[in-house]
Amino acid sequence: MGRYNERSTELGERFKRAFYESIDAILNFPEKDAVKLAAAIRARLMRPFPYLIFYAVEHDVVFVLTVQYAGRRPALLRAIVRSRQIS
Numbered sequence: 001m002g003r004y005n006e007r008s009t010e011l012g013e014r015f016k017r018a019f020y021e022s023i024d025a026i027l028n029f030p031e032k033d034a035v036k037l038a039a040a041i042r043a044r045l046m047r048p049f050p051y052l053i054f055y056a057v058e059h060d061v062v063f064v065l066t067v068q069y070a071g072r073r074p075a076l077l078r079a080i081v082r083s084r085q086i087s
Helices: 002-007 007-027 074-083
Strands: 035-037 040-045 051-058 060-067
Touching: 002 007, 007 040, 007 051, 007 060
Parallel strands: none
Antiparallel strands: 035 040, 040 051, 051 060
């Protein structure tokens, strides 16, 4: 968010709002997003910003594993998410 705040406080606020709206959507409908990686790790695009929120659902608990820039290489994103998996 820091980079967006540096450009404009309004843009930083929009980023923060998009993040919380995405988290609310995940909490309300955790099974909606497609499974992206092994062990039922799901990803939600944080629109309109190019960030992915990777999360896992176990029973009735949602674990946010990481928020990553979507422009990264797919192999790097997989490695980051796998390193933060819930055991």
